[in-house]
Amino acid sequence: MSKIEKVFQILKTKEEGALIGYLTAGDPNPKITPLLANSLIRGGVDILELGIPFSDPIADGPTIQAASLRALKAGTTPNQVLEIAGEIKKKQKIPIVILTYYNPIFRMGLENFFRLSKKYGVDGVVVPDLPIEEAHKYLETSKKYGVDTIFFATPSTSEQRLMKIIKSSSGFLYLVSQFGVTGTRETLQNSTVELIKKILPKTTNQIPLAVGFGVSKPEHVKLIVETGAEGVIVGSAFVNIIEKNQKNINKMLGLIEDLAYKLKESTKGDP
Amino acid sequence: MSKYPIDGKYGKYGGRFVPEVLMAAITELEEAYSSFKNDTDFKNDLKYYLADYAGRPTSLYYAENLTKKIGGAKIYLKREDLAHGGAHKINNTIGQALLAKRMGKKRIIAETGAGQHGVATAMACAVLGLKAEIYMGVEDIRRQKLNMFRMELLGAKVHPVKSGSKTLKDAINEALRDWVTNIESTYYLIGSVVGPHPYPMIVRDFQNVIGNELKKQFLLKEKKLPDALVACVGGGSNAIGTFHPFAENLDVKLFGVEAAGKGIKSGKHAASLGAGFEGIFHGMLTYVLQDKEGQIQNTHSISAGLDYPGVGPEHAFLKALKRAQYKTATDKEAVDAFCLLSQEEGIIPALESSHALAFAIKIARKMNKDKTVVVTLSGRGDKDVEEVANYLREKNE
Numbered sequence: 024m025s026k027i028e029k030v031f032q033i034l035k036t037k038e039e040g041a042l043i044g045y046l047t048a049g050d051p052n053p054k055i056t057p058l059l060a061n062s063l064i065r066g067g068v069d070i071l072e073l074g075i076p077f078s079d080p081i082a083d084g085p086t087i088q089a090a091s092l093r094a095l096k097a098g099t100t101p102n103q104v105l106e107i108a109g110e111i112k113k114k115q116k117i118p119i120v121i122l123t124y125y126n127p128i129f130r131m132g133l134e135n136f137f138r139l140s141k142k143y144g145v146d147g148v149v150v151p152d153l154p155i156e157e158a159h160k161y162l163e164t165s166k167k168y169g170v171d172t173i174f175f176a177t178p179s180t181s182e183q184r185l186m187k188i189i190k191s192s193s194g195f196l197y198l199v200s201q202f203g204v205t206g207t208r209e210t211l212q213n214s215t216v217e218l219i220k221k222i223l224p225k226t227t228n229q230i231p232l233a234v235g236f237g238v239s240k241p242e243h244v245k246l247i248v249e250t251g252a253e254g255v256i257v258g259s260a261f262v263n264i265i266e267k268n269q270k271n272i273n274k275m276l277g278l279i280e281d282l283a284y285k286l287k288e289s290t291k292g293d294p
Numbered sequence: 295m296s297k298y299p300i301d302g303k304y305g306k307y308g309g310r311f312v313p314e315v316l317m318a319a320i321t322e323l324e325e326a327y328s329s330f331k332n333d334t335d336f337k338n339d340l341k342y343y344l345a346d347y348a349g350r351p352t353s354l355y356y357a358e359n360l361t362k363k364i365g366g367a368k369i370y371l372k373r374e375d376l377a378h379g380g381a382h383k384i385n386n387t388i389g390q391a392l393l394a395k396r397m398g399k400k401r402i403i404a405e406t407g408a409g410q411h412g413v414a415t416a417m418a419c420a421v422l423g424l425k426a427e428i429y430m431g432v433e434d435i436r437r438q439k440l441n442m443f444r445m446e447l448l449g450a451k452v453h454p455v456k457s458g459s460k461t462l463k464d465a466i467n468e469a470l471r472d473w474v475t476n477i478e479s480t481y482y483l484i485g486s487v488v489g490p491h492p493y494p495m496i497v498r499d500f501q502n503v504i505g506n507e508l509k510k511q512f513l514l515k516e517k518k519l520p521d522a523l524v525a526c527v528g529g530g531s532n533a534i535g536t537f538h539p540f541a542e543n544l545d546v547k548l549f550g551v552e553a554a555g556k557g558i559k560s561g562k563h564a565a566s567l568g569a570g571f572e573g574i575f576h577g578m579l580t581y582v583l584q585d586k587e588g589q590i591q592n593t594h595s596i597s598a599g600l601d602y603p604g605v606g607p608e609h610a611f612l613k614a615l616k617r618a619q620y621k622t623a624t625d626k627e628a629v630d631a632f633c634l635l636s637q638e639e640g641i642i643p644a645l646e647s648s649h650a651l652a653f654a655i656k657i658a659r660k661m662n663k664d665k666t667v668v669v670t671l672s673g674r675g676d677k678d679v680e681e682v683a684n685y686l687r688e689k690n691e
Contacts, residue, residue, distance in 0.1 A: 078589040079463065079575070081470045082313045088457060100587045125311055126574045130588030152311050152574070179318035179477060188314070199315060203475040 025171050026118045026146050027194035030069055031231040031253050040248035040290035041195075043233055044068035044283055045122065045258030047076055047090035048107055049099025051269050059265070060111045062276045066283025071111070072149070072256065075104045075123035082151040084206030086259040089266060101127045102139070109143030118146040120173060120194070125153045133160055137168040147171030147194040155184075155191045162191060173197050178218055185225055195231040195254060198222060200238060207259045208237035211246055219250045241289040248290050257286055295541035295617075302491030304611035310490035312577045315474050319482075324492040326397045331499065336392065343388045344503065347421060348378040350385075352504075354511035354668070359638040360655075367521065367661035369654060370668040372508045374532060375643065381673030382504060382532045383414035387483060389500035391418035394481035401476065404483045405429045405469040407462030407528070408598035408646070409441025410673055411485030416448035426450035429468045433460040434598050438677060459592045462602050466576055486529025487606030490577030494606050501535025504670060509539055516666060522547040522657065525670040526650040527620065528564065528600035530609045532672035537618060538608075547619070550609060551653040553595035554622035564593035566605040567613055567620040580607045596625040596685060597645035597678070627652040629685055632675060644673035645681065 024032070034041050044063040048056050060071055076094035080087060101123065108119045121140065128136045128150065140148065148170055153161060155174060165172045171194030176185055178201060189196060200215040219234060226232045234247045235256030244255045261279055268275035298304045310320060330336040344350040352373045361369045374382035387404075394402055402424050406412030412428040419426035428445055432454045435442050445452050458464035466489075473482045487494040487501070505523075512520055523540060525533035527550040540546045555563035563569065566581045573582035575590060583591045583603035595601045612618035623631075628645055631652035636642045643651060647670070654669040661667070675682075 079458065079467055081467050081576075082474065084471070085457075095589065102587075124574075126582070126584065126590070127588035129574050129579075130571070130584065130586070151313050152577070154310065154312065154314055154317050156317075157309050157311055175314040177313075177315040179315055181318065184317065202315065202477055204471050 025194055027070060027120070027171050028231065030118055031195065034069065035253070038292045040244070040252065041069040041231070041233060041254030042067060042244070042283070042287045042290050043070040043072055043254055043256040044261060045072040045074060045256060046261060047074040047087060047094050048104040049076055049094030049097050050090040050262065050265055051093050052097040053099050053103055053107060055272060056107050057110055058276055059279055062280040063261070063283050064115055064117055066280040067287030068117070068283050070118045070120060072120045072122055072258070073104060073108055075101045075121060075127055077124040077127060080124060082204055084204040084259065086207070086262050086266070087205050090262045101131060105139045105143045105145065108145050112144035119144065120147040120149060121145050122149045122151070125150050133164040137164045137170055140170050141168040145170060147173050149173040149197060151175070155188055158191060175199055176222060178202055178214065185222070189226060189229050192230055195233045196226055197256065198232055198234045198252070200234050200236045203236065205236055205259055207239035207263065211243045216246065216250050219247065219252050223251050241285045244286050244289040255290065295538065298608070298611065299491060299495050304608045305614055307579050307610040308491055308494060308607035309579050310577055311574045311579065312490045313474060315477065316490070319473070319477050320490055320492065327393060327492055327496055330393060330396055336396065339392055340389055343392070344385065348384045348388060349376065350503065351507045352376045354508060354515065356515070357639050360635065363638055364655055364658050366663065367658040367665035367667045369658050370512070370520070370666065372504060372536065372668055372670045374504060374670060374672050375641070375647070375674035379410070379414045379417055380676065381410045381414065381644065382501065382535065383411045383485060384417065385503050385535070386485065386497050386500045386531060387411070387414040387418035390483045390496065391422050391424060394483065395422055395424065397481065399479065399481035400425060401480045402426045402483050403429065403469050403472050403480055404485060405462065405465035406485065407434055407465065407601055408677065409434065409438040409445065410599060412445050412450070412452070413441055413448065415483050416445045416450035419450065420448050427453060429453050429455050429465040429472070431455045431460040431462060431465050434462065437598050437681060441677060462598070463590065486531040487534045487608060488529040488576055488578060488604055494578065494608055497531050498534045498538055498608060501531050502538050504532060504535035505537065505539030508536065508668060512668065519543055519546050520666045520668045521661070522549060522667045523670070524549045524551060524650045524654040524667060526551050526600060526646045526672060527567070527605060527609060528553070528602045528646065529604070530606040532670050534606060534608055536670045537612065541617060548612070548617065549653060550618055550620045551649045552620060552622045553597060553600035553649055554624040555594040557624055558622065562594035563622070564595045564600050564602060565622050566603060567609060568622050570603070575604045578604070578607045580610045581605050596628060596681065597649065599644070599646040600649065621653050623649040623652040625685070629682055631655060632678070632682055641671070642675035642679070643671050644675045645678045647672045648675070
């Protein structure tokens with residue numbers, strides 16, 4: 024069992040959902056990322072997701088697009104992001120997932136990418152523009168290095184595809200809550216609850232299900248966990264705090280920790 | 295060559311590197327296309343609109359004055375500039391808009407660089423009763439302001455794109471973001487032989503009309519096949535439409551011409567095949583202008599239509615097979631050819647097509663008089679007159 028799966032298992036015995044917190048690594052600069060990670064962890068995040076900034080993030084809304092741009096302007100490179108993961112891992116036991124578009128991996132070479140991921144203690148990888156059809160060598164290489172491969176299920180994924188996606192996935196299955204790109208949303212749609220209910224019977228006892236895209240508030244988290252999903256992924260809500268507090272790092276770190284705490288509390292069932 | 299793509303790939307190039315949410319849509323598109331493409335009603339509709347609406351066939355014109363001036367091979371022009379809208383783009387937009395209509399999609403989105411594909415999409419949607427929304431970078435809007443007004447005049451809604459480099463690649467990014475959000479109601483009408491499978495195949499099939507007509511017309515005039523075909527390559531749709539029907543005629547040399555901008559060494563160019571590396575971009579494995587970390591680079595060309603850091607996967611494949619050769623022309627060479635054709639033949643070519651023309655002149659000069667070169671004049675240059683005037687003014691200052 025991988026470290027990621029173990030975290031889900033432990034949380035299950037405690038009747039809690041997993042809070043997966045996302046940051047674009049290098050935003051606003053590479054030195055601050057480990058500090059932000061610490062704030063997330065202190066707040067209660069169970070799994071840390073670090074994004075490699077990319078010039079053309081087609082699955083992301085304006086918030087994470089802007090974060091990628093800030094990180095690239097600060098000179099952040101894919102190698103550096105893996106090194107940052109390694110630095111965090113030296114002091115923290117938390118599982119780390121890397122999110123990256125496929126081209127930076129392709130350019131680095133699959134072998135090189137997974138070798139470095141392993142070296143720096145990365146536990147899983149998410150690639151938003153790599154569907155299972157194109158992932159043959161990717162899967163082979165990730166297995167060789169023992170890194171989990173997290174794939175997506177979406178509102179448009181057929182049942183037949185879903186079964187194939189579950190087979191290729193390890194760590195957890197990333198459920199896209201609704202049509203659209205990443206970004207905070209005011210309310211959680213009813214369709215998201217219906218979607219979770221539809222997918223759960225297929226994932227139960229197979230792989231943990233975590234829901235992301237638009238999940239930004241404690242009440243969203245509560246509803247998703249109550250519906251039965253094993254985890255939530257929150258990104259843009261954290262990135263918004265970074266964007267608004269670039270001039271006051273201490274305030275930024277405090278607010279990140281506060282939000283992580285509130286979201287984490289919402290993953291716990293009513294006492 | 296006609297058997298490609300195999301499973302969405304041209305050799306190792308192509309594929310479908312898209313977010314999972316789009317997989318259902320591109321599978322639906324592939325199934326719809328394969329069921330309609332051989333449907334008699336669909337074929338008749340397409341034939342009707344291409345002939346009576348778009349004005350096909352376009353002529354194959356012997357540029358006698360230019361040939362005499364250059365003093366080498368005979369230069370022919372395939373006059374896509376005479377197609378409705380002033381460019382080859384209408385061949386594809388009519389085809390895809392008919393397809394969208396059959397699929398029951400009422401809302402069409404498209405990206406545009408120079409504005410030619412946006413205009414051609416707006417036209418096709420107007421005539422077929424569909425709603426068009428076009429994404430265009432604000433940098434391109436600055437360069438091609440009239441085309442934005444033309445699109446609006448034709449009933450389309452234009453969304454200015456302010457993200458990234460504010461040009462074609464970012465317009466595609468925004469169109470993709472729109473598509474993942476409105477996937478059930480919306481058809482994404484892509485403008486070149488790029489993107490995830492099946493787009494490069496669908497756009498090629500609709501653009502093959504260029505090469506198919508050219509072949510017939512040339513055989514009638516010269517009783518043989520041409521020695522060389524030359525076409526400009528941004529995404530590469532007019533070039534694939536020209537080349538593909540000749541792919542198995544191995545005696546016909548194929549030349550794709552990319553934009554060298556201010557020179558390859560300056561780094562300010564758009565020569566993906568000439569100076570790029572293999573990568574994954576906009577859903578396809580192809581040659582991409584990128585840095586050593588895999589970040590996509592900004593491009594430069596005087597012609598907005600060639601200003602794109604990727605290229606159609608079938609071109610990457612033709613390069614690998616050495617079936618086609620890919621060359622470049624600079625901004626300056628393109629402007630020179632633009633002026634020369636205007637003066638010698640009274641035809642103002644698009645700046646995109648001027649790149650092809652510049653290279654064709656170079657090789658024609660070295661060829662014997664009994665040899666023949668056909669240049670695909672992908673569009674007319676009225677849209678570029680201001681850009682060229684500015685360029686010449688700056689050069690003279």
